[in-house]
Amino acid sequence: MKSIRSHAEFFSSKSLLVALTFISAILYGSAVKADTRGENLYRNCTICHGPDGQGIPLQLAPALTGLSEKYIVEQLKKFKSGVRGAHADDIAGLRMLPMAQTMATEEDMQAVASYIVSLGSSPIEPSLEGGDPVKGQATYATCLACHGPDGKGNDLLNAPSLVNQHDWYQLVQLKNFKSGVRGSNPQDIAGAQMRPMSMLLADEQMMKDVLAYISTLGK
Ligand code: HEC
Numbered sequence: 001m002k003s004i005r006s007h008a009e010f011f012s013s014k015s016l017l018v019a020l021t022f023i024s025a026i027l028y029g030s031a032v033k034a035d036t037r038g039e040n041l042y043r044n045c046t047i048c049h050g051p052d053g054q055g056i057p058l059q060l061a062p063a064l065t066g067l068s069e070k071y072i073v074e075q076l077k078k079f080k081s082g083v084r085g086a087h088a089d090d091i092a093g094l095r096m097l098p099m100a101q102t103m104a105t106e107e108d109m110q111a112v113a114s115y116i117v118s119l120g121s122s123p124i125e126p127s128l129e130g131g132d133p134v135k136g137q138a139t140y141a142t143c144l145a146c147h148g149p150d151g152k153g154n155d156l157l158n159a160p161s162l163v164n165q166h167d168w169y170q171l172v173q174l175k176n177f178k179s180g181v182r183g184s185n186p187q188d189i190a191g192a193q194m195r196p197m198s199m200l201l202a203d204e205q206m207m208k209d210v211l212a213y214i215s216t217l218g219k
């Protein structure tokens with residue numbers, strides 16, 4: 001009896017092992033497939049965002065590295081539906097909007113976002129002149145509730161990381177939020193959170209000051 005039982009145990013543990021190996025092979029296979037899918041999709045993006053995802057100023061394209069997977073997916077959805085980038089005065093957004101159409105499904109967006117995150121993030125030299133980081137630090141007190149004291153953002157609040165990003169791009173975004181070129185579409189819930197914040201920035205000088213402070217973060 002004993003030997004029969006241990007035989008049965010032996011077989012069931014063996015078949016369990018076979019089943020587990022089989023399942024993990026499937027999971028591994030799909031993970032690998034998702035990875036190459038993201039990498040393949042990203043080929044359409046390199047011409048503007050660069051092979052390393054660091055952005056290309058001449059193309060008006062920001063760095064994508066440093067952004068969270070969730071934020072990237074959200075922005076791609078917004079560009080695809082025209083909630084972002086469809087405003088007639090949105091010169092840069094209008095360049096990105098058709099690119100989001102190259103992603104057929106949300107899975108595509110997730111795959112490309114996860115590939116972008118895998119590229120890693122590195123500091124980007126500031127390009128704007130005349131910003132005062134000391135004044136900017138005082139202004140940043142109103143930003144940190146959402147973007148964090150370290151500027152790394154907060155997915156729960158849909159607030160993106162502001163570190164390791166081009167300051168010229170961020171200046172355009174602050175102006176766009178303020179004028180309603182970005183964030184004024186009634187379906188743009190996260191944009192509507194950021195818009196009133198941009199209105200606290202009285203002029204370009206105040207924007208440059210806060211960006212000068214942000215560029216000291218994340219190093
Ligand atoms: C023709 C040039 C071009 C191509 C190709 C392109 N983009 Fe963009 N992308 C832009 C520009 C320009 C912006 C900035 C839009 C703005 O200023 O609002 C942008 C913005 C973005 C943003 C928002 C970043 C942020 O900080 O909010 C994401 C995400 C993005 N692109 C992802 C992609 C992905 C993924 C691809 C490939 C499928 C891609 N882009 C292809 C030009 C391009």
Ligand code: HEC
Pocket residue numbers: 074139140142143144145146147157158159160162165170171173174183190191193194197198200201210
């Ligand atoms: C109430 C929360 C909140 C506060 C406070 C806030 N933001 Fe934002 N910010 C957001 C959200 C949410 C987004 C993303 C909007 C979207 O999805 O388009 C954003 C987007 C941005 C962007 C665009 C980033 C990109 O990659 O395109 C910049 C730049 C920015 N914020 C700067 C600031 C600055 C500077 C301050 C302080 C003056 C500030 N924010 C205060 C919530 C906030």
